[in-house]
Amino acid sequence: MRRVRIHNPVLPLIRSYHDHSYGYREARKWNLPDYSQTQLDNRTRNAPLLRYVDSLRTHGHRAAGIDPLNLLQREEVGALDPTRYGLTDNALRYDINGIVWTSPVGVDTEDPVEWTLGDITKHLRSIYVGRIAYEYMHSPSKKERLWFSHLLESERLKDMTARSANDKQRIHGLLARSETFDQFLQLKFPNLKRYGLEGGESMLPALDALFRVASESGVEHVILGMPHRGRLNLLTGLLEYSPRALFHKIKGGSEFPEQLGACGDVISHLSSWYPPPTRV
Template sequence: MLLGQFRTTRCRPGLTSRPLLRFPQRPLLAATVLRPNPSAIPLVNIRGYHDEGAYGYRQPKPHGWTDYSESEIANRIEHSRLVRLINAFRDHGHKAAQLDPLGMAPNRVVPELDPARYGLHDMDEVISLKGLMYCPNPASPDNAPLAEASLKTIIQNLRRTYCDKIAFEFNHIPDTGERRWLNHLVESFDRKPFEPQQQRRIFELLARSEVFDHFMQKKFGQVKRYGLEGAESMMVALDQLFYHSNVQGIEGVVLCMAHRGRLNLLTDLLQLSPTVLFHKVKGNSEFPPNVPATGDVLSHLTNDPNLDYGTDTPLHVSMLPNPSHLEAVNPVAMGKARAKQLDRFNLLGGEAAAAGCSLGDRVMCVQLHGDAAFTGQGVVMETL
């Protein structure tokens, strides 16, 4: 078979001719070979994630929060000075948040949060809250918002919402409906004290994480383990995230995270056997002796347990290996979550619509970022 032919080019004197290799052009494959049979592949696999002809684009789900009504706009105009104060708390309240658990940092004075700056002095004045903000009614069993409140109550709720132990900053979102939804979510949140059972659960997670770090430091002090000291609340946050997502119908979680706290999470919530961990800590491979492989580093261990949170379907959590702190695992986690979503949706078939299930309702991707990676690395923003 003739694979190619040589051709010699003309060169200037003193230069050696260089042969060029030409290959005969292959005939194009038939169109029927390149195009799959549409009837053999479900439509969701082709267009499920592609709206309006753009690859990877999906139209956002419609939400129930629209723009202000005429009566709400009229009330906002009547109390325009209070509107400026409320927006100031939503814009600058995070600057005065009490984020120091030891209370050693001095309280920051934020001039934008002073009511006198906007000409508001009468703290007993009762104002209609229609279209302004949401104040929960403590006397209401269903946490219904107050229709009107005094200026003192309004400021107390604003400080409790935006200047407490947790700060919020979302007023930069351009969509008015989304901002109103977030305003209602954080301002009407019912901050009831934890039940004794919840308090014990939180204490157990924090205590086990701290004991684990102390044990590892004492027994394996020379091993780089990326402990969770000072950030043990991550365990509680993930436990609550897993619980509430499972209650809301999530069946699978694809988790990727940095090195910090990985071993704590694996041996606690993700149920990795301590025997496996200590075997790896001592320098052994996670593969059997007859497998010609060296294994990965300690901070890349994974596990994929089924967590029982008391629902009909256990929550399957799949942690991916993290190749480095460069967040290269983020798009991999997104791709795996998308594949799982498509798989679950296709398995439901015609039952998906009857069950009120849309694409992406059963699998969730969770990404934990370390250091300054969230804002400092392009792969993070590209993944988002």
């Protein structure tokens, strides 16, 4: 029996999703140092404190004040009480090296770092039981858990996210305009399929920050593809698409001048650019 080899010219053209031809890039591997022997010994000596700190990381979000109007009654979480772990003296000093992270990610020290129980409680509750809730201890990756705890407890994140009064006003303006925009469309065009951004307004400050950092880093062009939901908010809120032109389109007009004879598309397919190109 003679074998026949069949050559398929299409097979060499088939590309794998992970062969870098579609823009795929492997995730950067982060090598976070494990606990040193000194830290392991200290964790063993102060096991009750370690249990208390881990409980704040694990259960702090259950008591966090995430309701800005304080209408939500948060439950009392027994796991956040230090006396549950035999810690009763707020003035007693503990070596927190390897238990509470006071240095940025990847920067550790072998020297003892002593804090009182009161200072430890105040510091960790300000992070895990504050106005923002963090929930990451369920992650199966120890490196991820260590990375988050380093970032949060060293207050490096607070330095990175510090905002001036002008920045806060800009964020408020983006959120307020987006909400007002959605309410206006709902009132004036109740039958319009507008794909509103209600509940997702934080997308606008996030993209605004992304564009700013990209510009500061030397990026000259950003091409943004996105789903229908929130597109109109982004066009009018960040990309300065004319609301007058949008309302004209909603009322049945075209986005193209009549003399062009071009056929328009639905409003959810509108696009824009910012800043507008310079006309010669």
